[in-house]
Amino acid sequence: MLALKPIWKPRTGFRPVVSVGNILTHRSNFSSGIVRYNSVAATTSKDVDLSAFKIETVKDLAQTGVFDKSITDSLSKEKFTQLTPVQQQVILPIVTHDKGLVCRAKTGTGKTLAFALPTLQDSIKHGRLGKVRTLVIAPTRDLALQIENEYLRLIKHMPVKYKKLLTPTVHIGGKRTIFNSKRISSIAIATPGRLNDNLNNEMFKEAFDSLRYRIYDEGDRLLDQGFERELYEINEKLRESRTVDSNLVPLLFSATVNDRVHNFALKSIGRNYDFINTVNENEPEAHENIEQILVKTDGIDESFKGALCFSVKTITESNGKVIVFLPTINAANWFFSAVKEAYFSGDRRKSRNRPAIVLLHGKKTQSAREIAVSKFRTNATGILVTTDVAARGLDFKDVSHVVQMTPSMSLSDYIHKIGRTARAGAHGQAILYSTRSEEKYVNALEKEKGIKFSHVVQYSDQAKEEDEVFFEQLGDLSPEFQDCIRSLLSYYKQVSSVFGIPFRKYLDSLLVYYRSILNDSSAKFPFGRKFSLGILSIPDRVASSYFSDGDRQFRSRDNFNQFTSYNKYGGRGDDRNRYDSRNKFDGRNKFDNGRRFDRPKKTFKRSNRFDD
Numbered sequence: 001m002l003a004l005k006p007i008w009k010p011r012t013g014f015r016p017v018v019s020v021g022n023i024l025t026h027r028s029n030f031s032s033g034i035v036r037y038n039s040v041a042a043t044t045s046k047d048v049d050l051s052a053f054k055i056e057t058v059k060d061l062a063q064t065g066v067f068d069k070s071i072t073d074s075l076s077k078e079k080f081t082q083l084t085p086v087q088q089q090v091i092l093p094i095v096t097h098d099k100g101l102v103c104r105a106k107t108g109t110g111k112t113l114a115f116a117l118p119t120l121q122d123s124i125k126h127g128r129l130g131k132v133r134t135l136v137i138a139p140t141r142d143l144a145l146q147i148e149n150e151y152l153r154l155i156k157h158m159p160v161k162y163k164k165l166l167t168p169t170v171h172i173g174g175k176r177t178i179f180n181s182k183r184i185s186s187i188a189i190a191t192p193g194r195l196n197d198n199l200n201n202e203m204f205k206e207a208f209d210s211l212r213y214r215i216y217d218e219g220d221r222l223l224d225q226g227f228e229r230e231l232y233e234i235n236e237k238l239r240e241s242r243t244v245d246s247n248l249v250p251l252l253f254s255a256t257v258n259d260r261v262h263n264f265a266l267k268s269i270g271r272n273y274d275f276i277n278t279v280n281e282n283e284p285e286a287h288e289n290i291e292q293i294l295v296k297t298d299g300i301d302e303s304f305k306g307a308l309c310f311s312v313k314t315i316t317e318s319n320g321k322v323i324v325f326l327p328t329i330n331a332a333n334w335f336f337s338a339v340k341e342a343y344f345s346g347d348r349r350k351s352r353n354r355p356a357i358v359l360l361h362g363k364k365t366q367s368a369r370e371i372a373v374s375k376f377r378t379n380a381t382g383i384l385v386t387t388d389v390a391a392r393g394l395d396f397k398d399v400s401h402v403v404q405m406t407p408s409m410s411l412s413d414y415i416h417k418i419g420r421t422a423r424a425g426a427h428g429q430a431i432l433y434s435t436r437s438e439e440k441y442v443n444a445l446e447k448e449k450g451i452k453f454s455h456v457v458q459y460s461d462q463a464k465e466e467d468e469v470f471f472e473q474l475g476d477l478s479p480e481f482q483d484c485i486r487s488l489l490s491y492y493k494q495v496s497s498v499f500g501i502p503f504r505k506y507l508d509s510l511l512v513y514y515r516s517i518l519n520d521s522s523a524k525f526p527f528g529r530k531f532s533l534g535i536l537s538i539p540d541r542v543a544s545s546y547f548s549d550g551d552r553q554f555r556s557r558d559n560f561n562q563f564t565s566y567n568k569y570g571g572r573g574d575d576r577n578r579y580d581s582r583n584k585f586d587g588r589n590k591f592d593n594g595r596r597f598d599r600p601k602k603t604f605k606r607s608n609r610f611d612d
């Protein structure tokens, strides 16, 4: 193994700022940033001086002599010619260097290939069947499967002799795990929960005794989702299983890297890790190819109806491809039914070229999730209705619009959600519908994440009228709406405490929405005292104006949780996050799981008075 020390030699105008220790930050114009190596030690086995190479294209990569020809040939067959900035910067250090790495690069810039190429090379050189060299940990099953596909895209062009060795084994919930060591390949991809369980099996654990790379994809999300304890347990089990002396190299990738990630890196990688930051400190983390539009509305009713009509019109009138994010599983279920009702009304049902209108969330079965992802991926037009489960990492080609109509509890999630469009150099639009009372959320995005809305528009009376007409044509949308509204009440309760928005405003707004869907101007929420007082902490004197006492059924805390996408054990694991009861109570907020690094820095005035 080469003991190389990377030095950064930029072309004119490129000024790396070397701050503490190994933390490197760079200007964002990476076409001018080139990684070079100390020529003293920078040689490959063929004695090629790596410092002579500018690693900007696949051709450059081939000329280094570091990579097996089958890898660079596969890249060419897949029509990759130019390497993205993050690839230019991390591929060689990973292959030639023994140090851990934390890497921040914007959404859709090719981080997966950035670690896939060096790890494929390592497996070709040192791998053997039954021994895992590379372990990739991803926060969701869907992302794990997508990473597998990215590897397979290259492997399919390689000689047969490599296929068995390199075809990744995937260890995620909903899939049968392979414990037979002869069938475990050199690359493993897993979600933390399943991996941690599997590592209790000694035979499985032994397969990791000569692990070389431990990769955390969407590292900050892994920590946010309450997986931190599991990640440490996994590290411990991997450490126990080690029988070889060579270094285990941890790599962590994300578009958003917070203090929590650095703390985790310090503990699990050690002080001696490099931070390669391809985002300038003064630059917004969101990708510049995303045109962000803020639509100001007068209430939740307008936000939801506006988002629904916009999404349906986008596929009918301009053949767009839209991802709509909903905050809870029940809201996503209802919205999906409404979209289908809106699209398939009339004679479109018979149309041959149907768009993909699909639903993806953590309570769908594994096969339904895979079908939804594949349908949306292969179709040129469609609507994906989803929850936070699709916020990270998922790569769908040619998504034209991302639509959101509720605040994201974590500001980083907003950046990742809009990052589902404008990928791999493409352009796209992100539309946020936001009520007047959500101004604090919008301010937090602007101030703390440097979000810039290129257009701020008011949801006009004309748009409202048109959308109302559109809505009236639809059939009865009230089935499932009860569950939807219940989960939204719980969700907005949390939003109000995180962003300091009076919950009373949300209650008013939700009631307007509820009444309009039911087409009953005097309807009240059909939930009882246990829900209003117990879950939402609304005093009786206030509750009586919002809640009919119709539903007296007692709902325990666990039952309640099934109405949110963040239920106690996260449904199928992937929606698990801030409501996770296993996360410790820190005295601030009983639902807080420690997402404090990404909450608005400003603490909003809170009072115990309900109608504050």
Ligand SMILES: Nc1ncnc2c1ncn2[C@@H]1O[C@H](COP(=O)(O)OP(=O)(O)OP(=O)(O)O)[C@@H](O)[C@H]1O
Pocket: 080, 081, 082, 083, 084, 087, 105, 106, 107, 108, 109, 110, 111, 112, 113, 254, 255, 392, 393, 394, 395, 419, 423, 424
């Ligand atoms: N060198 C390249 N040239 C062209 N396209 C590329 C290149 N590298 C990767 N891509 C494509 O770019 C898209 C986005 O890649 P990827 O999913 O790895 O992004 P990412 O940085 O991990 O995004 P996110 O932060 O959202 O997870 C994929 O479709 C991938 O195939």
